[in-house]
Amino acid sequence: MTEKLSEVNSNYNSVLLFFGNESVLKFIRKFELHKSELTNYQSVYSFQYDPFIKRFVHSLLDILKLSKTTQKHILEVKFEELMLYLLEMRGTDFIYSLINNNDNQTRKFIQTVEHNQFNKLSLKELAFLCNMSVSSFKREFKKHYAESPIKWFQDKRLGYACRLLKDEHKRPSDIYLEVGYENLSSFVQAYKSKYGITPKQHHKA
Secondary structure: OEEEOOOOOOOOEEEOOOOOHHHHHHHHHHOOOOOOOOOOOOOOOOOOOOHHHHHHHHHHHHHOOOOHHHHHHHHHHHHHHHHHHHHHHHOHHHHHHOOOOOOHHHHHHHHHHHHOOOOOOOHHHHHHHOOOOHHHHHHHHHHHHOOOHHHHHHHHHHHHHHHHHHOOOOOHHHHOOOOOOOOHHHHHHHHHHHHOOOHHHHHHO
């Protein structure tokens, strides 16, 4: 929200940018932000109308001239732009303050999923931890992550495996259990399917 206080014989200007908790949670997940121990968040923040914010507001006004479909796609990018700027200026705790009143069920769901991304839990076990049926768990997962649980978990595990192989130079036989696979052969098969080469070949790269 940006306000220009009216002066004598001048117009009053106000620009509002609306977004929900889901957008903030998606941003937090994407950039893997972790909050501090701070628990007393402010309910209202004010910012100086600095050059960046001025340019940002003008860009929003330009977007209003475009079609609704184009506006939607650009505003998703603009939201991320603004959050990155405020993250840089105000820190992670400011971002978390935006969802301070978020419902506990949503927060518990996301924490359960992300804390178990490398554990060998079935969908039934994850659903149980979230106090949901499997079908409800799948629907909720799709809402938050925009893809199926199986694909999301596999991509996370294989991405983590890739970092261990390339950055920490670990051997495939040492990490397959750590990244959630029961045996080496299934890990190798999944890895090759995603990256086109075996974990051993990536390890040597």
